[in-house]
Amino acid sequence: MAERRVDPDDGVAYTWEEFSTFYAGKYKKKAIEAYWEECEVKKGRRTKAVAKAKAEAKTKKAEPKAAPKAKAKAKAKVKAKAKAKAESKEVKSAGNFKVCVCGGAGGIGQPLSMLMALDPNVKELCVFDLSVAMVPPAGVAADLGHLERKSDVKGYVMEVGQKPIDNLKECLTGCDLVLVPAGMPRKPGMTRDDLFKVNADIAKGIVEACAKFCPEAVLGLIVNPVNSIVPAMAELYKKKGLDPLKIVGITTLDVVRANKFSGEITGKNPNYINVPVIGGHAGTTILPLFSQDKVAKTIDAEKIPDLDKHVQDAGTDVVNAKSGKGSATLSMAYAGARLGKSILAGLMGKKRIECAYVKSDITDLPYFASKVQFGEKGVTKVLPLGELSDYEKKRLEEVKTQLKTEIDSGLKYAEENSLAD
Numbered sequence: 088m089a090e091r092r093v094d095p096d097d098g099v100a101y102t103w104e105e106f107s108t109f110y111a112g113k114y115k116k117k118a119i120e121a122y123w124e125e126c127e128v129k130k131g132r133r134t135k136a137v138a139k140a141k142a143e144a145k146t147k148k149a150e151p152k153a154a155p156k157a158k159a160k161a162k163a164k165v166k167a168k169a170k171a172k173a174e175s176k177e178v179k180s181a182g183n184f185k186v187c188v189c190g191g192a193g194g195i196g197q198p199l200s201m202l203m204a205l206d207p208n209v210k211e212l213c214v215f216d217l218s219v220a221m222v223p224p225a226g227v228a229a230d231l232g233h234l235e236r237k238s239d240v241k242g243y244v245m246e247v248g249q250k251p252i253d254n255l256k257e258c259l260t261g262c263d264l265v266l267v268p269a270g271m272p273r274k275p276g277m278t279r280d281d282l283f284k285v286n287a288d289i290a291k292g293i294v295e296a297c298a299k300f301c302p303e304a305v306l307g308l309i310v311n312p313v314n315s316i317v318p319a320m321a322e323l324y325k326k327k328g329l330d331p332l333k334i335v336g337i338t339t340l341d342v343v344r345a346n347k348f349s350g351e352i353t354g355k356n357p358n359y360i361n362v363p364v365i366g367g368h369a370g371t372t373i374l375p376l377f378s379q380d381k382v383a384k385t386i387d388a389e390k391i392p393d394l395d396k397h398v399q400d401a402g403t404d405v406v407n408a409k410s411g412k413g414s415a416t417l418s419m420a421y422a423g424a425r426l427g428k429s430i431l432a433g434l435m436g437k438k439r440i441e442c443a444y445v446k447s448d449i450t451d452l453p454y455f456a457s458k459v460q461f462g463e464k465g466v467t468k469v470l471p472l473g474e475l476s477d478y479e480k481k482r483l484e485e486v487k488t489q490l491k492t493e494i495d496s497g498l499k500y501a502e503e504n505s506l507a508d
């Protein structure tokens with residue numbers, strides 16, 4: 088049987104014949120061969136039928152000028168197969184997702200809920216918060232319910248002192264994605280680490296309820312300190328027999344900032360800049376890899392240390408500018424929605440690459456932020472770091488020293504706690 092390789096462009100496995108036919112005329116033969124070499128060899132059988140359908144579609148697409156009747160027939164066939172694929176439940180069809188924002192009436196929660204309600208892939212959006220939130224979640228839901236979008240928005244409230252596991256059955260059942268900005272933000276003078284005890288307990292309550300009502304959902308944790316809370320929650324998931332890779336630490340704001348600041352320095356549109364940011368989400372653990380973006384790598388080497396520091400300190404700059412009235416909310420909502428939409432696209436079978444902080448074996452640390460591939464089950468691949476400049480290599484050592492301590496706090500929390508049934 089001919090070897091199949093997975094095209095990262097659409098995540099489907101093809102034979103060389105199908106692959107080269109499809110790209111012939113678009114790229115030179117050498118480029119197609121080089122791209123083929125980069126594709127992973129397909130193992131297993133799960134997507135064989137789908138791959139075959141897609142491969143047929145791909146080959147058909149590449150065939151020059153089929154007769155109109157044959158073309159229509161082929162189109163109908165491809166459509167029927169696409170429908171069968173959607174119904175096979177391996178991937179969810181577009182526009183069918185249920186999303187919950189926990190802490191959805193807070194500073195990040197409200198704009199994040201709005202951006203997710205605007206996403207055409209979201210069918211149902213749940214806004215969950217406490218009765219002491221600045222706005223009742225039912226009010227946020229009523230407000231967002233007037234946007235001219237198809238998403239149905241519902242509010243869920245819980246009294247302080249109660250447990251999410253006793254209150255969120257309806258809210259969480261059927262969720263594909265749960266975004267969690269629930270928790271205390273920093274005030275000037277505090278580190279993210281200072282928030283650990285209070286926020287870990289808040290996150291645990293929510294994660295416990297997710298483990299019970301939507302164990303297959305992807306959980307995007309925004310709540311700080313991400314560096315410790317993600318290991319804590321992922322290990323609690325693991326202890327319960329669930330997949331720790333369902334727990335995803337959201338570090339997208341660091342990427343957004345690195346892109347913006349690189350755009351400011353180079354005069355280029357940040358929309359076309361994509362600087363991977365690795366390590367973690369606090370102080371020196373934030374390591375932007377400017378050398379890996381085609382625009383950012385043109386920045387003078389002597390400007391890089393300051394630019395790096397600017398990204399590391401950006402959260403603190405916002406905390407100080409808000410003078411005790413919170414931390415980044417709007418840019419965080421933007422960044423959270425960017426990741427949330429990519430996760431939903433992945434669940435639909437459209438592979439997406441984003442940086443995120445997850446359980447990882449690409450370094451000697453058990454949790455690390457790096458490029459991650461999102462696919463049909465959430466995180467489908469944690470990608471290697473790639474080539475680093477000498478400056479970045481040196482910084483990586485500093486990252487690891489600080490990050491290790493923060494991961495260890497999370498692991499200790501997971502040892503001392505467990506999720507209720």
Ligand SMILES: NC(=O)C1=CN([C@@H]2O[C@H](COP(=O)(O)OP(=O)(O)OC[C@H]3O[C@@H](n4cnc5c(N)ncnc54)[C@H](O)[C@@H]3O)[C@@H](O)[C@H]2O)C=CC1
Pocket residue numbers: 189190191192193194195196215216217219220221268269270271272273282286289292308309310311312313337338339340341368413414415416419
């Ligand atoms: N990962 C990142 O890049 C960033 C993370 N953050 C973090 O996000 C978190 C939230 O920040 P903000 O939205 O500004 O705070 P906020 O105080 O404005 O909102 C937090 C919301 O969580 C709710 N909440 C608290 N306990 C809850 C519980 N047990 N269940 C449900 N809801 C609960 C509160 O009622 C409030 O509405 C903070 O920990 C902050 O440090 C902030 C910016 C960036």
Ligand SMILES: O=C([O-])CC(=O)C(=O)O
Pocket residue numbers: 272273279311340401402403405406414415
């Ligand atoms: O700095 C904070 O406390 C909030 C945060 O994580 C950020 O803005 O990056």
